[in-house]
Amino acid sequence: MATYQEFIQQNEDRDGVRFSWNFWPSSRLEATRLVVPVSCLFTPLKERPDLPPVQYEPVLCSRANCKAVLNPLCQVDFRAKIWACNFCFQRNPFPPSYAGISEVNQPAELMPQFSTIEYIVQHGPPTPLIFLYVVDTCLEEEDLQALKESLQMSLSLLPPNALVGLITFGRMVQVHELSCEGIAKSYVFRGTKDLSSKQIQEMLGLTNSAPLGQQGRPLVPQDAAAFCRFLQPVHRVDMNLTDLLGELQRDPWPVPQGKRPLRSTGVALSVAVGLLEGSFPNTGARVMLFIGGPPTQGPGMVVGDELKTPIRSWHDIQKDNARHLKKATKYYEALANRSAVNGHSIDIYACALDQSGLLEMKCLSTLTGGHIVMGDSFNTSLFKQTFQRVFSKDYNGDFRMAFGGVLEVKTSRELKVCGAIGPCVSLNSKGSCVSENEMGVGGTNQWKVCSLTPSTTLGIYFEVVNQHNAPIPQGGRGAVQFVTQYQHSNTQRRIRVTTIARNWADAQTQIQHIESSFDQEAAAVLMARLGVFRAESEEGPDVLRWLDRQLIRLCQKFGQFNKDDPASFRLSESLSLYPQFMFHLRRSPFLQVFNNSPDESSYYRHHFVRQDLTQSLIMIQPILYSYSFHGPPEPVLLDSSSILPDRILLMDTFFQLVIYHGETISQWRKAGYQKMAEYENFKQLLQAPLDDAQELLHARFPMPRYIDTEHGGSQARFLLSKVNPSQTHNSLYTWGQETGSPILTDDVSLQVFMDHLKKLAVSSST
């Protein structure tokens, strides 16, 4: 039998699923004792080049409240042409088109290797993709210019039949009409007035006013044309739109000394949402919001226009001193929900040196599956390349984006769904498999994910409901089916079905099995997601305490130790890394707000709850590579001891890529040795991390901040703040020697953390 590692890897590759436990405890009681819930990370649209979609519709269980899809786990009676649903045990006849099946002639969905299968279902006419640019014009000239160029460039990346629209805003909000010849025409909205969707549509002339025909003139067939005034196929208007973007001016209203520009982001979004809501409900659409600063007026205002009042900090928020926070958040949440209902997603591209109100606005993207990109300026490669990558294409030449996803989770009877954490909203579908116990977005077994990428990953949490006294027969398996309906970027409607099963195990007799089935990486990420989810609504210290308690309980449950003897504490291999993950998680910006602005925290958290396992782990515990003359590049401990003078370090925190030149290396570099032919090897050494970084940069969305620094450089702080401070200015270890570099911090090191953990785990008092 393959190792668990292999099994897990295989499962992930095939189904995009990583469970925290790969043996499931067979009773509710046992399950709760395992501390880490039965849960999984699920990547609905995991790229599967080897999985051609089938061109027919899935076969559903006929029981009204089940509707599970026929899958390899179903028992099939080929003679009677009947299959039994493995979730509700309903016996269903095959549809007539399956008349020819037999043991040797099985449809794909019955074959075990097709535990994940994709169906193409086409109802109705294909709907084009819609891209609505919402552009802030309160930018510096240089920024605006860069943004304009990026936008113009993006037109060439869009599929020709995609509909595109443009809204610009500053003090006012302008919806540009794209169809007209001659004079450029736009509809203008006041930036301070909240309008209902109906009002917006009326003002844009999108509703049919009844008395139009009064003059006795024939009614023009307006509906289609009217919508199209603002949303036009790219191929028809790209010249026009390119010009329009080219002529885009900075917001013309003068900004007095000591004031921020008036930026009506709230109304602009409301107009964008209203426009799409009225014209293209339930159609895949991206609202792409580009902002260069915080909303300063109207609904959704985050900070006033007085420069002397700074934008809220964590300090203000904790002191309940952030005036606009609640109101703005509520406003954007309402917008996000409206947008989500219609399947439109909202991206935020925020490029500003100061905060731009992401804390309040993040829900727009979080709830609708949109992207958030944060940068310093639109005139940076970080933004430019990230933006370009939004339109990246897969091996089939299709966009790596999907729209209007609905994820439904079905479970076998012993299991119920507690909730999901990810870029989704609840669809409030209360089926029989929904648990009362909510974790994350719960109370439903269906979620809407307005926009999906191949890496979009949700954490899904389950509860074992089987009672202790009703044992599951030996060898029984629990099953979970994920049904994801979505609009593919080529406008097809598709359904991807993933059905997985895991064995039940009696925790009392088979605890080793369970322990060894523990996927500590998945568990760390899943627990981290729970923590981050909590952190949104709870005080930071509470969350940390909760995480600590979980960790201690887990160690108590699975550690081997003698009571009150910390030295005797041992963890099995399958859990050995878990405490370390927790240690770094505690220090991560997802849970620590110190040194981060509320916007940054929001940004980090946003990405954390949507990336797949690998990326999430990098975020929790950045990876560090060391380059030296002593051998090929090697991963090293994320520890201050790894910082050595003759090394070049490459750290990837997901958000940042830091290349750090050790003291000696940097002196050599300054001396220019790399330019000398005889030091070719030094040149290569310098080049090696750059190449690796390039590789990482290419694969990553959003583009990480790329930092090239050296010993003593100010930007070295990015590295120093991440590494485990095993040596500090007051550590007991001898410092000043070649064993690394001390960190000036009061943070505890991993060693101290572990010591405490052991002590608490073995303590009999807890």
Next chain:
Amino acid sequence: MSQQGYVAAPPYSQAQPGMGGYQGGFGTGPAQPLYGHYGGPPQAFTTPPAGMLKSPASSAAGMPPPPVSSQYSPNVQQNGAHPQSGYEYVMKVLKDSQCLSDNITIPTECCCVLSVAHQPFQTPPPPAMGQPQMLPGSQSLNMSPQMSSSQSPQASMSMTSPQMPGPPMAGVGRPFPGPPPPGPGGFQQPGPPGYPQQAGKSDPFGGHMAGPQPGMPGAFPGAPGSLAGPPQKKLDPDSIPSITQVIEDDQAKQGGQVLTTNIRGQVPPLVTTDFTVQDQGNASPRFIRCTTYCLPCTADLGKQCQVPLASIIKPFASLPKNETPLYVVSHGDTGPIRCNRCKAYMCPYMRFIDGGRRYQCGFCSCVNEVPVFYFQHLDHMGRRVDLYERPELSLGSYEFVATLDYCKNNKPPNPPAYIFMIDVSYNNIKSGLVKLICEELKTLLEKLPRYTQEDARQCSTRSVGFVTYNKVLHFYNVKSALAQPQMMVVSDTAEMFVPLLDGFLVNYQDSRAVIYNLLDQIPDMFADTNESETIFAPVIQAGVEAFKAAECSGKLFIFHSSMPTAEAPGKLKNRDDKKLVNTEKEKILFQPQKGVYEQLSKDCVAQGCCVDLFLFPSQYVDLATMADVPSHTGGSIYKYSNFQVETDGEHFLRDLRKDVQKSIGFDAVMRVRTSTGFRATDFFGAIHMNNTTDIEMAAVDCDKAVTVEFKHDDTLNEENGAFLQCALLYTTINGQRRLRIHNLSLNCSSQLLELYKSCETDSLINFFAKSAYRAILNQPLKNVREILVNQTAHMLACYRKNCASPSAASQLILPDAMKVFPVYMNSLMKTAPMLGSTELSTDDRAHQRLSVMAMGVEDTQLLLYPRLLPLHNMDVSSDILPAPVRCSEERLTDCGMFLLENGHSMFLWLGQAIPPDLIQSIFNVPSLCALPELDNVLSKKVRSIISGLLDKRPNSMKLQIVRQKDKPEMLFRQFLVEDKGLYSGASYMDFLCYVHREIRQLLT
């Protein structure tokens, strides 16, 4: 008799053509029944005040029955009465006939014994056209020179000058030969008989159609002078005071002269007279005119005479080229020197004392220190040595440079901007108006009031902006940097805002190319519009917001077609209810609808946003409401009903060009200060009043006048006289804040005679017109008319009682300065707003009402007495205009060609028998709809006269050509103000009669 013989009474005294001859007239079918009706109510006679009518009954008894048809008998009787009671006047000049006698009476035979005295106006019985007059035998005066051909004999007879009281024209076959016709039925009120014909329309004063008549018969029973002994007097229309004559005389006397304004209480020449003003301490009459230049000393005296005390101030009046423009004075950073107590500005009425160290305010007598920098020694006369170097010490009008204290928010203002707002709904597109405007704007913009050269550097870049609208507004970005203009649609009409600032208001010169591009495209852009709904209030709001955003004042030019019915603030609905006409509720038609527009006016004024409204309606648009904002912001309202480019285009463009080029001040606040003893209490004009003293005007141009009424506070002193100072704070076209000061000194007297001598009729009528037009907002027309007549009678009666030499009660005596007052008053009462006629469009009435409110003296004068120029016999080689003739049909000749204009309308009237060669040379036959440009002297002359007049008037006028007896002649007729009104209203003579009767009642 010299012209002074103005009398008013003549009509009554006029000899009436013989009755016999006219019997036919009476005999006309319709006349009879009605007549009977009128004649019927003898009660009318029973009621008359005793003094005037002595027992008509008895008199009747004494009279032989007139040989006329029986219907006349009542009148006859009545007439008879008068003679008996000795009420006839002898027609002779009572006073000496020197030219300047202050009052002139014409003895008239008229027995204005109108029994209906208590039944004021409705009752006047103007003769109907063609109505034969029943005249006492001896009288040959044509009572009412209407167009009846049958009358002409009389008319011509009456021409025979009144001086010759010769024997009446007997030849006419009158029934009553002999002077004292026993049945002076002659005076036979033509009215009653006339009635039938005109009754169809309505009664003279728009009163009751048939109602008043009870009193009627009595109304003009006056049989001219049979009893008066020398009844031989006959009076023809020429003998009653004639405005044209008065004007001509004044022109002859004072025309071309220099008026130096160094005399207190100096009565200026008439507005129609050409004269040059030399400012020597009092404001030119072009700026301020008063109803009287001698105030009564006490309030009681004022009450007694009932002559209103008012000034008509036209602060921006344009000055002829030969007069010096106003000097601009700067008093440095501290701002103009003002009295500490009353805040009056330094002016010639400040008396320097104490060796020049202090000065006493002429207005409140407060003694103020002279600021050090302003100190100057006094000469031996006690005058400052620098008197003649300082305009503010020696002139009546001048300007101060205002300091920041006088600016909004203590910031210097930005130059005002002009925004053109064009309604592009279906109607305007279809009529071709939009295209016309867009074409015109290209050249028009060049003509915008320019900054003077030296100011050019400091002018900011904003000056014009463009908006089009139908149900939504379209703003245009015409920034010079753009290749193409950009349109920004604002559909949030509930809460208006301006979508952009930079690029909306631009310097025309810089953005010319983009603006041209825009103007070229606008007509095409909306060419296939089918939007017929419009909004209005949000359009104005948008303008206000734009000015607010640009922190400037300015003017909106709105070209609008229809009633705003789209769902938006200020939406209007049709409330044109003809049923209200002639009822208590008629005033509702004139009142603007409450709500949005009221607030909008306030906003406009607060921001200095003047609104000029050009209306192109094809039906009722509720002008009363739509024009509410313009009429409170110093704006003008132009209306072109059923606009067609071919016929009205030029007319409209002329208006537009004039309007754009008017000299104008923005964001103005005016305050009128007076010396102690009286104060300004009421204000009329296109203004807004937030409190009782500050007159706020978003803008004030050279044609806008404010009429200010004064009341006594206290007793005035004859010696000191009375002063008034009008201070206008405003922003110039290039954005400077200035204070324009006009000072005027008046006399005071405890003698009413002095007051009457110093009256000015033109100003009086301006005041009356404005106050009446305001009154109709709150009172039924009937009351207003009654009040006007009563006050007229009262003023005249007071004169008669207190100033005139004793004379027979039956004489109508008019003060010289007021001798033509009744004509104007009568004309005023015949104006559309004052007539309760369903024939007139409600919008037109409201329009006229509002236009008059802002008019100056010149304009009201012309409006109420149009100019009628004979063109057929003029000297084509001379430069001067032909002398105007009186506005009466009898002045027209069949073979003549007349030009009539009143500042709003212009007619070319062609007689039936006009010589073909005349037509040929003017029109080049056969087209009679426009004046072609022909190369002959006559044509040139006519066209030059017309264009000369058009240049002179604030509004352009559309030339309408009417031919005698054609249908459109009716339109023309209504401007013949001496005649009986077209819809109703008395003729001049009838009115005089009526007033006389009133006076006599008052005197008894």
